[in-house]
Amino acid sequence: MLATLTLNPAIDQTVTLDALRPGQVHRARSVWADAGGKGVNVAACLADWGLPVAATGVLGQDNAAPFAQLLAAKGIDDRFVWVPGETRTNLKLLDAGTGETTDINLPGLDIGPSTLEAVRAVLSELACDGSLVVLAGSLPRSLAPDTYARLTGALRARGARVVLDASGPALAAALAAGPDALPHAIKPNRAELEEWAGRPLAEPAALREAARRLQASGIPLVCVSLGAEGALFVSRDGALQALPPPTTIASTVGAGDALVAGLVAGLHEGLALQDLARRALAFAAGKLSRTGANLPPRDVVAAIAREIRVAPLN
Numbered sequence: 001m002l003a004t005l006t007l008n009p010a011i012d013q014t015v016t017l018d019a020l021r022p023g024q025v026h027r028a029r030s031v032w033a034d035a036g037g038k039g040v041n042v043a044a045c046l047a048d049w050g051l052p053v054a055a056t057g058v059l060g061q062d063n064a065a066p067f068a069q070l071l072a073a074k075g076i077d078d079r080f081v082w083v084p085g086e087t088r089t090n091l092k093l094l095d096a097g098t099g100e101t102t103d104i105n106l107p108g109l110d111i112g113p114s115t116l117e118a119v120r121a122v123l124s125e126l127a128c129d130g131s132l133v134v135l136a137g138s139l140p141r142s143l144a145p146d147t148y149a150r151l152t153g154a155l156r157a158r159g160a161r162v163v164l165d166a167s168g169p170a171l172a173a174a175l176a177a178g179p180d181a182l183p184h185a186i187k188p189n190r191a192e193l194e195e196w197a198g199r200p201l202a203e204p205a206a207l208r209e210a211a212r213r214l215q216a217s218g219i220p221l222v223c224v225s226l227g228a229e230g231a232l233f234v235s236r237d238g239a240l241q242a243l244p245p246p247t248t249i250a251s252t253v254g255a256g257d258a259l260v261a262g263l264v265a266g267l268h269e270g271l272a273l274q275d276l277a278r279r280a281l282a283f284a285a286g287k288l289s290r291t292g293a294n295l296p297p298r299d300v301v302a303a304i305a306r307e308i309r310v311a312p313l314n
Contacts, residue, residue: 002046002264003079003126004134005151006057007119007143008108009037010090011066014253014291020095020102029096034253034292035066036090038136038165041257041293042264045283047074048295049265054079056122058140060087060109079126081118085109092253099249110142123151129159132264135183136165136257145169146177153181161185161267165260167192175214185221185267186214187260193224207232208239208313223263223280225256230308231284233277238312242277244285245307251291258287258295278305 016029043055054077059067061082071078091104127133133155135148148170152162161184164174171192174183193210194201201207207224211234215222224232230243262283266276282305286296295301 001126001128001131002051002053002134002268003123003131004039004043004046004053004055004057004136005119005123006037006039006055006137007111007147008088008138008140009035009040009057009059009067010088010105010108011063012036012090012092012253014092014094014101014251016094016096019097020093020100032291033066033089035070036254036293038257038260039134040067040070041254042134042136042165042261043076044070044074044293045254045258045261045287045295046264047076049261049283049298049301051265051268053077054126056080056119056126058083058109058111058115058119060085062086079122081115081122083109083111083115094251094253099252101252105138108138108140111140112142116143116147120151120154123155124158127155127158127160131160132163132184132268133160134163134165134260134264136163136260138167139170146173149174149177149181152177152183156180163187163260163264163267165256168195172196175217175219179218182218184219185223185263186219187223187225187256187263189225189227189256208234212239221263221267223259225259225284230281231259231277232313233273233280235273237273240274240277240313241311242281243309243311244281245304247285247288249288252288253291254293255284255288257293259284274310277310278308281305281308 046053056079093102163185164183222234262280266279
């Protein structure tokens, strides 16, 4: 079983502008909305690849229809817990000239102990020996920073492998957990790794050393996303950097989530590190060519994977 958790989902409203100029009035080229949140996006990409996946988390019942429609259209097992209120809407400003996206993330729903317990019960049903569970995204402000750490410990006790994509205090708490509560894989970006290390990591050697320290602490796979520079992968089998081919960018929204989905798909198939890196980067590059959390057909993703350069690192 593959499963994803999104405790702070969002409807992502993307506004495309000719150019983003702070302090000025803008006329939008286009506007569209996607049911999103990191775990939702990961599940969508896994479903596009043809893998059975369940998605859980918390949704506001007043505007849950876009999520229900997306999950049904993708064939994702909908295991969300619905609560009163509205799921937040996040604004994403896409600069058509540079391809860069500026995110404005709003506060999410407040989640009480009973709701979190309901989510835990769903995860307990989904997790079993050998399953992969993705814990992704920010935590609602009502939850403690160690929420992911505690969930990881419980999931590991059931034999599941946890893939964590988080930042800030939630990531720090998860990385500081005891050996029985560490995730199987993590995907920080450079800024998140620098925050954990407590210093800039501008030099490639410093970046590699920090990733190796995390891997040596008891996390079997560390993937550091580097945007246009690809991603760094460190495991007990070695270290390498994967570089994507030139890609036409339709939207960068969800590219990191597609990378996580590629990691999960590779782990699910037991791929060797080089092939896993190619799979992850191919998912991310394929998603860049499309809006929303959508992958191209499998043969297109496979073709992208063949173009990805992989460089072993000392």
